[in-house]
Structures are given as structure tokens and as C-alpha cells.
Amino acid sequence: AAPRVLNVNVGVLGHIDSGKTALARALSTTGSTAAFDRAPQSRARGITLDLGFSCLRTALPPQLGPGPGELQFTLVDCPGHASLIRTIIGGAQIIDLMMLVIDVTKGMQTQSAECLVIGQIACQKMVVVLNKIDLLPEGKRQSAIEKMTKKMQKTLESTKFCGCPIVAVAAKPGGPEAPESENPLGVSELIEVLKSQAYLPSRDPSGHFLMAVDHCFSIKGQGTVMTGTILSGSVSLGDNVEIPALKVTKKVKSMQMFHTPVTYAMQGDRVGICVTQFDPKLLERGLICTPESLHTIHAAIISLKKIQYFRGALQTKAKFHITVGHETVMGRVMFFSPAPADFNEEIQENGFDFEKDYLYQEEYLSKDSSSSENKENDQAGEVQLPRQQWALLEFEKPVTCPKLCLVIGSKLDTDIHANTCRLAFHGVLLQGMEDKNYTETFLPKLKVYKLKHKEGQVERVMDDYSVIGRSLFKKETNIQIFVGLKVKLSTGEDGIIDGGFGQSGKFKIRVPDGLKPDTKMLLTVASKKKSKAGKGDTTKEDESNKNDSAQPVTISLLFKRYVFDTQKKMIQS
Numbered sequence: 350a351a352p353r354v355l356n357v358n359v360g361v362l363g364h365i366d367s368g369k370t371a372l373a374r375a376l377s378t379t380g381s382t383a384a385f386d387r388a389p390q391s392r393a394r395g396i397t398l399d400l401g402f403s404c405l406r407t408a409l410p411p412q413l414g415p416g417p418g419e420l421q422f423t424l425v426d427c428p429g430h431a432s433l434i435r436t437i438i439g440g441a442q443i444i445d446l447m448m449l450v451i452d453v454t455k456g457m458q459t460q461s462a463e464c465l466v467i468g469q470i471a472c473q474k475m476v477v478v479l480n481k482i483d484l485l486p487e488g489k490r491q492s493a494i495e496k497m498t499k500k501m502q503k504t505l506e507s508t509k510f511c512g513c514p515i516v517a518v519a520a521k522p523g524g525p526e527a528p529e530s531e532n533p534l535g536v537s538e539l540i541e542v543l544k545s546q547a548y549l550p551s552r553d554p555s556g557h558f559l560m561a562v563d564h565c566f567s568i569k570g571q572g573t574v575m576t577g578t579i580l581s582g583s584v585s586l587g588d589n590v591e592i593p594a595l596k597v598t599k600k601v602k603s604m605q606m607f608h609t610p611v612t613y614a615m616q617g618d619r620v621g622i623c624v625t626q627f628d629p630k631l632l633e634r635g636l637i638c639t640p641e642s643l644h645t646i647h648a649a650i651i652s653l654k655k656i657q658y659f660r661g662a663l664q665t666k667a668k669f670h671i672t673v674g675h676e677t678v679m680g681r682v683m684f685f686s687p688a689p690a691d692f693n694e695e696i697q698e699n700g701f702d703f704e705k706d707y708l709y710q711e712e713y714l715s716k717d718s719s720s721s722e723n724k725e726n727d728q729a730g731e732v733q734l735p736r737q738q739w740a741l742l743e744f745e746k747p748v749t750c751p752k753l754c755l756v757i758g759s760k761l762d763t764d765i766h767a768n769t770c771r772l773a774f775h776g777v778l779l780q781g782m783e784d785k786n787y788t789e790t791f792l793p794k795l796k797v798y799k800l801k802h803k804e805g806q807v808e809r810v811m812d813d814y815s816v817i818g819r820s821l822f823k824k825e826t827n828i829q830i831f832v833g834l835k836v837k838l839s840t841g842e843d844g845i846i847d848g849g850f851g852q853s854g855k856f857k858i859r860v861p862d863g864l865k866p867d868t869k870m871l872l873t874v875a876s877k878k879k880s881k882a883g884k885g886d887t888t889k890e891d892e893s894n895k896n897d898s899a900q901p902v903t904i905s906l907l908f909k910r911y912v913f914d915t916q917k918k919m920i921q922s
Contacts, residue, residue, distance in 0.1 A: 371480075371521040412548075469510070559639070665683045685797045686738050758774045793914065
């Protein structure tokens with residue numbers, strides 16, 4: 350049997366010009382010329398630098414099990430952030446280990462911070478590489494490296510990569526122009542660190558087959574080969590696979606892994622799949638999958654978390670670049686939370702409950718949100734935050750993606766040189782809406798409500814059991830729809846709206862338990878003053894108005910209204 354090859358995918362990430370590609374090249378050349386005495390064929394073949402995926406083979410380290418075998422690191426060079434997000438699609442964690450490349454002379458930069466954020470969402474382990482140490486003057490080199498190492502340790506303290514290895518190298522001493530004879534510094538040490546960090550990734554062959562294709566070419570007399578990484582599920586010879594973007598289905602005619610024909614491949618494997626009668630120009634990169642397993646959606650409900658480094662609030666109605674599955678599209682968001690009584694409820698992982706009521710939010714609630722209700726409670730101590738929050742995403746154009754997948758929202762139009770994190774939130778798609786008319790067919794099922802609070806004033810008393818109110822409604826409001834709703838007077842009585850009064854938006858309130866004597870006093874005094882002032886001159890009127898407004902009796906009307914209720918019904922508990 351062929352020796353066992355364990356493949357570990359290493360994402361090579363970092364700010365532009367931190368030297369990611371040079372590092373991948375140095376690793377794979379050092380790796381390929383190292384003494385693989387047990388596998389002469391790999392030495393003969395040199396290194397397969399395919400498609401920004403260079404490979405590095407080394408003997409299987411002892412922690413990964415007994416017996417002969419090889420450890421293959423597939424270095425996934427992620428140039429910048431859009432393609433990086435593509436690599437971690439669908440929460441299919443195919444990046445097992447992340448190498449964050451930092452230019453030692455510059456430290457953390459915008460994209461290094463973004464890579465850190467994405468790494469935390471997508472990956473379990475990280476190694477930090479301080480590159481370009483050849484640019485540091487030799488006398489001060491060691492102290493400069495130590496200083497930067499300390500700085501990086503501090504940065505990582507609050508992340509899940511706290512305490513991860515930090516290795517200093519010079520992938521290409523002298524820079525791109527230097528002769529090839531210059532040997533890289535620190536790279537063999539880095540390979541040892543990578544080996545020590547390697548682990549048996551958990552892979553799952555169940556579920557639908559989904560593969561991210563990064564290259565597509567034809568071989569004469571064979572057919573078209575699509576190479577890529579399997580994100581979920583597995584594939585066997587003879588299976589049908591769908592190319593959802595083109596709505597075509599093809600049969601798998603042959604497959605190869607590591608230049609060896611295979612009949613089966615599963616999640617995490619890099620594989621070439623050969624199909625016939627398919628023009629490779631139609632698919633440079635994209636997804637292929639089990640037929641019918643992806644859906645095309647116009648809107649979605651997601652559960653989400655704000656990314657702590659994003660500056661500024663996440664506002665409802667704002668537009669974000671939304672990465673779902675393999676695509677990034679513009680979309681508009683509406684945030685909502687559990688009803689206040691449910692703020693501490695258990696988190697629902699992979700589903701969404703349409704039976705529950707949810708509270709509409711003007712923005713994502715976080716420690717620093719600006720909404721007024723929180724301000725008042727602030728004096729009393731901690732702001733109450735819900736354990737889980739959701740958003741409705743409405744896409745500008747439909748998106749094809751797996752049923753449950755990772756979603757990332759960013760503001761990619763922010764200036765790349767501005768030193769801020771452009772990633773705003775990340776979450777999980779819980780429910781996609783495939784119907785183009787989802788606003789009519791689907792949204793009414795979503796019970797998100799707003800709390801409405803209107804205030805008016807008592808104009809005068811009619812009798813012991815009724816008053817006339819004003820300023821609660823606009824003149825043109827149809828008061829009929831408010832009839833029967835409960836109101837409260839600032840003096841404590843409960844009332845019921847009985848109907849309109851006259852033409853100017855005034856209305857009658859019935860007070861079933863009758864007005865308190867004090868309330869009647871207050872109101873009769875106020876209206877007497879008014880009538881007096883009317884007879885006298887204008888100066889008096891001004892004075893009496895001052896007194897009048899000092900103690901008006903106010904009327905409050907509280908109700909909730911569901912955002913997607915076509916009838917706009919008002920509901921009081």
C-alpha cells in the first residue's frame with residue numbers, strides 16, 4: 350500500500366507586501382530539497398507548486414500516530430481578504446492551521462488585524478511569522494525581534510490564539526531582486542514549529558458534497574479537470590455533481606489525489622475531478638456540489654455577532670458587503686433581538702423559531718450602543734444585552750449558497766489604507782428565502798415588533814367618567830382604528846379611547862373607574878384659567894399659559910405593532 354499521506358491545510362495570511370508568497374515558496378523549496386529518503390519519488394518530482402497551493406511534505410511527526418507516512422502541508426496562499434473569506438466558506442473549516450505573516454519592520458497593519466478576526470472565526474490554531482528580519486541591522490536584530498514578539502503576544506492576549514508560537518524568519522533575504530543563492534533564514538525552524546502544531550483534523554464525510562474549485566482545465570482525450578478542496582461531504586467515482594452557477598450536472602469520470610488515481614475523496618482533501626463535455630472556460634473558480642443541495646436566495650435570517658474591532662455602530666437599514674458561501678453581494682440589514690423577557694434564553698444554534706416574538710432594533714445591541722432606553726438603565730449598572738441577536742438580510746441580487754453557512758458582513762468600500770477593520774459582523778445563515786416575492790409570501794411569518802409610545806394631553810373634563818384629549822393623533826389620522834385601545838393618564842387613571850371628537854384630531858376617553866377628585870380639580874382649574882385669560886388682555890394669557898403648561902395631565906398610549914404585518918394591527922398586552 351502507498352504510505353499514508355495526511356493533508357493539513359495551512360492558510361498563509363497577512364497584510365499586502367508582508368511577503369506571504371515568498372514565504373510559501375521558501376517553505377516549499379526548503380521542504381522539497383530536505384532529505385525525504387523514504388520517498389525518492391517526491392524528491393525526483395521536486396515540488397508541486399500548483400495554483401497558489403504549494404505543498405510541503407515531511408515525515409509524519411510522532412504525535413500523529415505510529416508507522417511510516419508523510420505529513421503534507423498544503424499552503425493556501427490567501428491574497429487579501431475577499432479570497433480568504435472564500436477559502437473558509439460555509440463554516441467548512443478546511444483551514445486547519447493559520448500562518449499570520451507580519452512584516453517585522455511594520456508590525457500589525459489593517460489587514461493583519463482583519464486576518465486575525467477571520468482566523469478567530471474560521472480556524473483553531475495559529476502560528477505568527479515575523480518576516481523580513483534581514484531588514485533589521487544585525488547588531489539590533491535580536492532586540493528588535495524580541496520587542497515585536499512581546500508586542501504580538503500582547504495583541505493576541507484577548508484572542509483565542511493567546512500564547513501561540515511566534516517565529517522570526519527572512520523568507521527572501523535581500524528582497525525580490527536578490528539572487529536565488531541567498532538562503533532563507535529561520536525557515537527550517539518554522540517547519541519544525543508547523544510540525545509541532547499539526548494535528549489530525551476532524552473530517553466528516555457525511556452531509557452534502559461541496560467543493561471549492563480553484564482551477565479548471567482540459568486534458569486532451571480525457572475531459573475537463575476541476576481541482577479544488579472539498580469543503581463538506583464526500584465524492585465517489587461515478588457520482589453526479591452539479592455546477593450550480595451554470596445549472597448543469599456532470600458525472601465524475603475519474604479522480605486524482607497527489608497525482609494518484611482514487612475512487613473516493615472527502616472533506617478537507619485536495620482533489621482533481623475529471624468530467625466530460627464541459628468547457629473549462631465556463632468555470633474558472635466556484636462551487637460544485639451534490640445536485641440540488643445549494644439554494645438560491647433573495648433574503649435570509651441570520652444569527653450574528655459584531656466583530657469587536659469594527660468601529661462604529663451596526664445600524665438597521667445600513668448596507669454591507671455580505672459574503673455568503675462563495676459570493677459577496679451588497680445587502681441591507683435589519684437587526685432584531687429576543688423580546689426583553691427572553692434576553693437570557695438559551696442560544697438556538699442551527700434553527701430559527703418562527704413561533705416566537707422578536708423585538709425590532711435600530712442597531713445591533715452592544716456595550717457601546719447608543720439607544721436611549723439603555724442610557725436610562727445605565728445609571729443603575731450594566732446594560733442588559735441579549736445572549737443572541739439576529740438580522741434579516743435582503744440581497745441586491747440572489748445568492749447561491751449551502752443551507753447552513755458562514756456569513757460575514759463588511760464595509761469593503763472603506764479606504765484600504767485607513768487603519769480600521771472593515772469586517773463588521775459574522776454569523777450563521779439560519780433560513781434562506783428562495784421566493785422572489787418573499788416580502789409577501791415569507792416575511793409576514795416573521796414576528797418582529799416595534800414598541801410604540803404616543804403621548805397627548807387632556808383638553809378638558811366632559812363628566813366624571815370621560816375626558817376629551819388632544820395632540821395624540823395628527824388631524825388626518827383615522828381615529829376609528831384606535832378605538833378600544835387602553836391609555837393611562839399621568840394622574841394614574843386607566844382609560845379607553847372611545848372615538849373621535851370634532852374634526853381636529855381630538856378624541857374622547859372613557860374612564861371606567863371614574864376620575865379622582867384631585868384630577869378633576871386640576872383639570873377644572875386649568876380650563877377656568879383659560880377662559881379667564883380669553884376675556885382679559887394678551888399679557889395675562891401668556892402668564893396663564895405658563896401656569897397651564899406647568900401641570901397638564903398627559904395621556905400615554907402604548908402598543909406594539911409587527912413590522913411585517915400587512916394590516917398594521919396594534920396590539921396591547
